[in-house]
Amino acid sequence: MKKLEKKVAIVTGSSRGIGKEIAMKLAQEGAKVVVNYRSSSEKAEEVVNQIMQQGGEATAIQADVSQVDQSKHLVEKAVEKYGQLDILVSNAGIEYFGKLEEITFQDFERVFRVNVAGQLFVVQAAARYLLSGGRIVMTSSVSAQISVFYHTLYGASKAAVSAMVRNLAPELGERGITINAIAPGGTATDMAQENAKYYTHPMLQNAAPEALLKSKTSLQRLAQPEEIAAAITFLVSEDASYITGSTLAVDGGRL
Structure with a gap:
């Protein structure tokens, strides 16, 4: 029997990148998967079709999780479709780089609305x-x-996520629900390609950014999206039934 047989899972931001691989992996383990997207309907349907071609079950539901009412709509539509909900993987997020003097309140509001409020x-x-x-x-x-x-903004928003997980754990634990976070390192996605140069010291930005990123991990390579998905699949399975309130680093041994 597959690990997630008879389970229903929502994966936010799952039309591409790490989110897509999470949706695919959960489906391979038997879960019925809700593929959430904000604007890329064609890509979301491609993910659904790939899951179904592999014998799984999935549906795509549009929702911008930075909007509270749309998060509610997403969950309600998922339950209406499948009659239950067992797993939530909150994956949707945005990157941000900016010098202190350049950060605006609008930047702060946008990053925290998606990465913190959107997840909460x-x-x-x-x-x-x-x-x-x-x-x-x-x-x-x-x-x-x-x-x-x-x-600064991005790092602070992700630190807030780990704090939320720690503090929600006892509250949800009373109901037998576990909550954890995943902390990926550099991962080979289109988003990483766009932003890799920013992760290097300004004095070294003429060097190959991907090579510099690789040099910062014990395994000397970027993660593949499916490796992040495998760690998440573990956390949502019965194998992780006594793990809650934790943030699991999947970073190749960050140096």
């Missing part, structure tokens, strides 16, 4: 339907624990 309120919406044995995984980052030039 989709968890709130999902928790209304989760029963004992329910699983929640939020998305933090190694950036919450390391220093990176001009990454």
Whole structure:
């Protein structure tokens, strides 16, 4: 029997990148998966079709999780479709780099609305339907624990996620629900390609950014999205039934 047989999972921001691989992996383990997207309907449907071609079950639901009412809509539509909810993987998020003097209140509001409020309120919406044995995984980052030039807003938003997980654990634990966070390191996605140069010291930005990123991990390479997905699949399975309130670093041994 597959690890997630008869389970229903929502994965936010799952039309591409790490989110796509999470949705694919959960489906491979038997879960019925809700592929959430904000604007990329064609890509979301591609993910759904790939899951179904592999014998899984999935549906795409549009929702911008930075909007509280849309998070509620996402969860309600998922329960309406499948009759239950067992797993939430809060993956949607945005990057941001900016010098201190350049940061505006609008930047702060945009980053924290998606990375913090967006995650908190989709968890709130999902928790209304989760029963004992329910699983929640939020998305933090190694950036919450390391220093990176001009990454203050993003790092702070991801540190907030780890704090939320720690503090929600006893509250949800009373109901038999676990909540954890994943903290990926550098991962080979299109987002990483766009932002890799910013993760290097300004004096070294003429060097190959991907090579510099690789040099900062014990395994000397970037993660593949499916490796992050495998760690999340563990956290939402029965194998992780006694793990809650934790942030799991999947960073290749960050140096």
